[in-house]
Every structure is written in structure tokens, then in C-alpha cells.
Amino acid sequence: MFGTLFTTQDVVSSAFAGALLATLSTAVLCFLGLTWINERWRMPVAMVGVAALASALHYLGSTSLWLEAQKASSGVRFSAWFTVHPLQVAAVYFYARTMDKVPVGIFWRISAAALLMVFSRYLGDAHFFNPALGVLLSIGFWLYILGEMYFGAMADAVRKGKRPVRLGYFWIRLIMTIGWAIYPILHFVDVVIGTGQANGVVALYTLFDLVNLITPSLIVLAVAGQERY
């Protein structure tokens, strides 16, 4: 796992190694959770679990790279984001679906928007077009997803649920509103301003990844299990 020794003063290494174990533990906990939650909730829980697993595998790679060479790249991050973000957004759809019918078209639209959100940022990062344009486009897709979550049929469906379901939806949506703001912001700092993968940027990415990935996963798992616990 950890090819090199690092001290606690090396904040980035500690953050990477901690993120690796935390995301992997989240994934395993979600998978085990499938054995006690109500069958209706298995799909969103499986999805956040797989998103956490994909992120953990990406951290397995980037932790090794960082410990060996103290270098990080947005390339490695993007390889995970293409899988993680659409999965997380789709999980919200199925979260709402457990409460009431939600048109399947919304699923396709927000999943595609999540993919395009990552892809436009990717094209900017790779300088296929202006990085600033990538940031703007990705913000647009992100706002569309948020719009569906705040004013669309998913919000209506969730409103029919009991208090823990409504509360969980509220918090997940909040994290996707505030926490996800880090991605265009850091992307702007990193590529448009051009700091590159400076230590601060890497540490911030990792910190927010922890919040944005682990908290919603645990919220979904907790809500799914609330009928029992």
C-alpha cells in the first residue's frame, strides 16, 4: 500500500493515505450494508459504494505516485471522476425513486450532465479548448443537475418520504451544492491561473473528496437503514 515512509508533518501524504483507507472503508461498509437495508434501497447504496470503491482505487494509484515522487496529476483524478460523479448523481435519482415514481428521462439527463460536467472540465484541462471555457461549461452542467435536484421531480418525490429521507436528501443536495463548488474553483486555480498541482491544491482536492464522497455515501446508508436502526 504505502511504499515510502512519511511523517505526520507531511500533510499531503497523510491526507492521501488517510483518504485511501477512508474511502475503501466507506465502500466496504456500503457493500456490507446491502445485507441489512430494505431491498428497495439497495440500488442507491450499491451506487454510492461503487463510487467510493472507484475513488479508493484511484487513491491507491495516486498515493503510490505521491509517496514515490511527491507528484500528483489531474490526469489520474479525471480517470476516477468520469466514473465517480455520474454514479453519485445517479444514486440521488434512485434515492428519490425509492419514495415515488420519477420520470426515467431525468435519470438520463442528469447522468449525462454529470458525465459532460467532467468531460468539459477534462477538455479544458487538456487544452483542447480554453480551460476557462471548460470551467464555465462544467459549471453550467453542474447548475443543471442542481436545478433538477432543487426544483425537479426528484424533490417532489422525496417530499413524500418521512423526515429522515427528506433530511438525508437535504444534506446530500447541500454537499453537492457547496462541496462540489471546489471542483470548478480549484480547476480555475490549477489550470486557468496555472499553479499546477501545488501541495495546497492537492491537499484541498483530497480534503473535499473526503467530504464529497464519504458523507453522502454514509447519509444514503444511514437513511436506507433508518427503518431498522
Added chain:
Amino acid sequence: MFGTLFTTQDVVSSAFAGALLATLSTAVLCFLGLTWINERWRMPVAMVGVAALASALHYLGSTSLWLEAQKASSGVRFSAWFTVHPLQVAAVYFYARTMDKVPVGIFWRISAAALLMVFSRYLGDAHFFNPALGVLLSIGFWLYILGEMYFGAMADAVRKGKRPVRLGYFWIRLIMTIGWAIYPILHFVDVVIGTGQANGVVALYTLFDLVNLITPSLIVLAVAGQERY
């Protein structure tokens, strides 16, 4: 996982790394899906999941090779295709089988055709006989599979299903018609014309692998779960 750092501008590395995580996530999601879908659907879902897993393991190897030496080989790809293509074709048979009895002979014929489709391309690629002949033979076997899917007993069986089942079959068949066309085409470019594993060829293979592997898997999973979601 990722032995070397790569930037987003290195499109092939990004594609490989992304494909590795995406196919692995697909496989895990299908395996977890076995816990919530109807028992009748477990066989096709397990098969597309195993196909995605075999592909993910192949990407684990070829991603390492690419990141280290920026080289790819059709040899590594073929080692996965021998497992992936027959599994995918067999999954379509069991997909149809969930709706109505389909003669078991069709299963043997289309599985064998899928194996021979890969094998004839392999023999051409390895110059056991003329690569162009390999391309032609593989197209023949592919057309036979498509024929069974369009006009055979599987299409009849699926027609008895509800709308989502019919729709899913339609889309999987479409992907196998259009998406799979990339294999003889790229094989022609790569071996007969002789560009070898140029960056563009590798990127296209990877891109289409993503579509051809992940989309049908998710469609099967979605249709299998539609009685609940």
C-alpha cells in the same frame, strides 16, 4: 494501479486509466445487482458482469504496459476478447430466455460463432493466414450472430416481454450492430493497412470498448431491475 504519472493531455493514458476504473465499477455494480434483481434475471446479469470484470483485468495489464512504455499490443486485447465476446453473446441468449423458451441450439451456435469471430481475427492478426481473410471471416461470424438476433427465436421470445425488455433488447442489439463494427474496421486499419497500434487506433479501441462493454451491461442490469425501480 497507475505506475506512472500522466497528464490530461495524454489522451490515451487517460482513456486507459478511465476505462480500467469504469469497467471495474461496472463489474462490481452488476455483481451487487444480483442482490436486488429478480432471480430469473441473475444469469444474464452475472454474465455481463463477468465480461466487464475480464475486460477490467485486461485493462489492468494494458494500462500498466502503456504507462510504462507507451506501447500497446493487439495480443493483450485478444486475450480478453476470447472471454468477453462469447460471454456477451451468451448473455443476450439468456436475456431472451427470461421471456420465453429459446432452443438451446441457438445458444451453442451463437457462442461458437462469437468464439470463432475472435479466433479468425486472431489467426489473421498472427499471420497464420492473410489478415484480410481474418477480417472477412470474422465479419461473417458476426453477421450470423446479428442474423440470429434480428430474425431468430431470440427476437420472437423478447417480443413477448414488456416494453422495457423489448427496448433493452433493441439497444443491446443496436450496439452489437454499430459498436462492434469498430472491431473489423480497426483490425483492417491496424493489420491489413498496417498502421499498427498507433495512438489513434488504441484510443478508438478503448473508447468503443467503453461503449460496447459498459452500455449493454448497464442496460441488462437496468432491465433486470425494472420490475422494482
Added chain:
Amino acid sequence: MFGTLFTTQDVVSSAFAGALLATLSTAVLCFLGLTWINERWRMPVAMVGVAALASALHYLGSTSLWLEAQKASSGVRFSAWFTVHPLQVAAVYFYARTMDKVPVGIFWRISAAALLMVFSRYLGDAHFFNPALGVLLSIGFWLYILGEMYFGAMADAVRKGKRPVRLGYFWIRLIMTIGWAIYPILHFVDVVIGTGQANGVVALYTLFDLVNLITPSLIVLAVAGQERY
């Protein structure tokens, strides 16, 4: 697993390698235990299992590091503690919850306290502030958790359980009182006094990790299974 040969006289290597296998076995046993215990108990058992797994993965890394270079770092340990300690504390909450309703606020408070307990020790270790302050703060959070366990709603809930449940709670709490005392003590020795990761410190950490991790996990598993065995 073990990249280098070590003899039994090399106590630290033996302790590391033994801890790796013991924690991993504990994790697997807890996961398998989910198949025979009562559904009500699955959550605490899953949590101690995941805590043991995270610890095992950390030992996988630190065993390799130790065998290669005979060096250990608190950095690697902290990366696991951030996951392990909150999980263990949360497991105690759900342990009590199986017996009676316990306000969900307690869950949030003790989980946060466990995270802060590790974090304040981390900040001290990394010299963000005085290590002695880190020790004191972490002791404060630890005492708060113990307070909740001895005099809070969890103790009340457990009192309604049968004898094995009450006995199990008594022992887990005792381990968290006596066993966990090693962390501030060794931290004091290691950072404030400044011995660093001397062999004795490493061996003691590992020994207490075994007690603090494996015993509570097995107690939870045993209590969860006691209705059958």
C-alpha cells in the same frame, strides 16, 4: 506480503506480521459472521469488521516498510486511526441501539469526538501546535466518549439487555478505558519526550492495537451470535 526474512528474535517484525494476519482474520470472521447473526446486530458487527480491515490494510503497508527498512512512522498509523477510532466508537453506539432507542445526537457527538481525538493528536504530532497540547486535547475528547459510555443513554439502553449483552458492553468499555490509555501515553513518550518510533514504542503500539482492535470486535461478534450459540 512479507518481502524480507525475519527471525523470531526480531520481536517487532514478528509483532507486525502477526498483527497483519490477526487483524485481517478478525475482519474476515466479522464479515462472515454477518451470515449467521441476527439482522438487528449486523450494523455493529459490520463496523468493527471494517475497522479491523482498515487496520489490516495499514499493517500491510507498515509491515512492508518495517521489514525493508526497520522504520516505522506515526504518519502511517494516523492514516488508519482516522478511520478506525470513529468506526469503533460508532459501533458501540449501534451496539447499544440494538437494545433500545438511543438519541441519534449521541451518535454524532461521540463520532465527532473520536475524530477530534485523533485529529488533535495528529496536529500535535505534526507540530501544528504543541504536542503536549495535542495529548491533553485528545485526552479530553477521549474522556467525553468514556463519559457518554459510562453515564449516558447508551449505558441505560444496554442495561435493558440480557446478561451477555451487558457483559459484552462492560468489557468493550473497559478496553476503551484501559487499552486506549496507551495512545496518549505512548504519544507523550514518542513526541513530547521525543523517543520517536523506538522499537519498544512500536512494539507496544502494535501489542495494544491487537488488544484494542481484535478483542472488542470478537466481543461484538460473540454477543451478536449468542442468541444462537
Added chain:
Amino acid sequence: MFGTLFTTQDVVSSAFAGALLATLSTAVLCFLGLTWINERWRMPVAMVGVAALASALHYLGSTSLWLEAQKASSGVRFSAWFTVHPLQVAAVYFYARTMDKVPVGIFWRISAAALLMVFSRYLGDAHFFNPALGVLLSIGFWLYILGEMYFGAMADAVRKGKRPVRLGYFWIRLIMTIGWAIYPILHFVDVVIGTGQANGVVALYTLFDLVNLITPSLIVLAVAGQERY
């Protein structure tokens, strides 16, 4: 997985890599199959799955060895055969057992014969005694197993089953009669004649391993699932 690049013209490398993915996929498919087959069939399916897994792990090792040094050894093969052959033979016993009581003595005798079949070949290969004697002894044990399968209580028990069960037994027995003939033959070529692990010998071993391992596994899985599909 694959440490070195290989082309399709390198038949042995392709065969090894293909065998690795194919046997692993077979193992996973059998394990997943346990979720949909009738409980009565779980034991034989689990056994062929574990046999495929052991073979896959052996290929994981020998593929790495081959790709690095283009060398193979019968030593590595034997390490797997000791596990694989007795498991396959025992699976046939439990296959028959699903239909009717079969004396448990037969289980012990054919499992022991399978172990001795591999062991006598091993002793010959390692020149503990004359390799030709090893071949002869192993043929004797093999014939004993075949005798039990053709004329013993297992054949009687299977005769009480429905057509797919009888057909599956017929094919598995045929593979063990014709396919397994390759082992004494190639052993004779390899050790007694003394060609060693020539490329042709390695390729033939691998090819027959694929037939001898994967086909019976899939037959058992198919028969086990035939009550549903």
C-alpha cells in the same frame, strides 16, 4: 497482470494470458451461479469453481514467468494439479450425489486415486523413480477413476436423473476420458522422451487445460441451472 508486451504471433503468451482470464472468469461465474442454482447443486458447482480459481492463480504465476523469461516448468503446473484434479473428481461424485445416494466410500477412493494419479506423475517428473513408471502408475489411477464413472454407483445414480443431468454427466465423463489423456501423453513426451517444456508442449498443455477445466465447469453450472433456464 501482464508484465510484458506480447504480440498475437507469440502463440504461447497469448494462450497463457487468455487462459488466465478465461479460467478466472469461469471461477467467478461459478461463484455467482451459487446465487441462482438449486441448493442441492451448490456443492459440485462450488468445487468446479474453486478448481477453476486454483488454476487461474497458477496461470497468474506462470503467465508472469513466461512473459518475463519465456520459460515454463512442470513444477508450477504440478502445484496446481494437486488441488485441481482431486477437486474435479470430487465434483463429479457430488454431481451424481444430487440424483441419488452414492456410497461415501466411492468419494474417498476416487479422490485418493486422483491425488495419487498426480502424485505418481510428480514422482516420475522429479525422477524419484523412472518417469515411465510414473506415467504408467498415473494411467492406472486414471483408469480406476474412469471405471468408477462408467460402471460404478455414480453412473447408476445419474441414470435416475432427467435428460440434461444424464447428458451433462456423459459429456464430463467424455472430457475426463479423452481430454485427460493429454496429461500422460504430454508427460511422456516431455519427461520420458525429454523434449522438456518446449513451446509446443506448453501450448498443448494450456489448450487442453482450457478444455478440461472450463468445459466441465460450465456443464456443471448449466445442468445446475437447467431447472430454471
Added chain:
Amino acid sequence: MFGTLFTTQDVVSSAFAGALLATLSTAVLCFLGLTWINERWRMPVAMVGVAALASALHYLGSTSLWLEAQKASSGVRFSAWFTVHPLQVAAVYFYARTMDKVPVGIFWRISAAALLMVFSRYLGDAHFFNPALGVLLSIGFWLYILGEMYFGAMADAVRKGKRPVRLGYFWIRLIMTIGWAIYPILHFVDVVIGTGQANGVVALYTLFDLVNLITPSLIVLAVAGQERY
């Protein structure tokens, strides 16, 4: 898995590699067995499975070490024994428990005795005190465990079971009486006489490990499944 080529004439390498695959296969078979055995039997089966897994992981390490450097150490063995022996002894307790109530005190006493049996041998091997004393002490603890198994409440409980349960107990106990005798004997040869880890010693250890680990595991699994098969 296998980093180096070895021939069949290299008996120790073959034994190691074979033991790795055999113990791992045993572990997987036990885990899969949990899906078909009676719920009452899951605990002992899980325990022997985890013991086999811990042993397999230890062989994964020591096989690599042996193949690279032709060296073995008792240090690596001990790291597994600390987990394996107590688990095996505890499994016997739960084996008896399936038949009738057995005082839980016996569980604690024989588990502790198994741990002390390994620990006293370890202290001797590491020359904390005279190795001969370690041998004697470990024999004492071993005899205590045997005493409980022959004349204690476990034997009484098992006597109430049907013939296969009684027979299985008889064989497991016999293996723990005769097979386990190898540990003090080889320890005497290895440390007290001082041959060290000579090839013969390593081969004998491995051979007996196979018998002592795999046979009881399979017996427990077979007895657990006998109500069905």
C-alpha cells in the same frame, strides 16, 4: 504469485507452491460452503475457513521468500500460528456446541491454552528462555487441550450427535493428537538440536501443515453439509 521458476525436483518449492494453492482453495471452499450448510454449523465452518485463509496468506509470503532466496524462517511461520491454532481450537468448541450446550469457560480456557502453546514455543524460539523449556511448556498446553477434547464437556456434547458428527470429531481430535505432535518435535530438532530451517525441516512442516490444516477444515465442512449430502 510465483516469482521464480522451479522444477519438480525442487521438492520444497513444489511443496510451498502446492500448499499455497491448496490452503487458499480450502479457505474459499469453506466460505462458499456457508451458503449450503445448516445455519447452526456456520460458525465452526467460518473459523476453519479463516484459519486456512490466514495460513494461505502466510504461504503467499513464505513461498515468495523461498523461491527468491531458498530461505525460510520460523518467524514467518509463527506470525501465522498465532492466528491459526487458536482459531482451529475454537472451531472444535463450536463444533461440539452445535450438538449441546458446552460451558463457555471451556472456550476461553482452550483458546487461551492454544495461544499460550504457540507463545511459549515462540519465546523459546526467540531465546527469551531456554528453547527446551518452550517445547515442554507448549507440550503442556497442548496436552491440556487434548484432555478437554477427550474427557471434557465437548466430548460429552458430541456423543449426543449422529454418527457423522461423532466420526468427524473423532478424526479431528486424532489429527490434533498425532498431526500436531510434529510441532514440538520439529521445534526440538530445529531450535534445541539446532539444525535450523534445513530443507527437510521445512518440507516436513509444510507437509504436516497441509494435513493439519486442510483435513480438519474439510471434515468440518463435510459434517456440516452431511444433513444435505
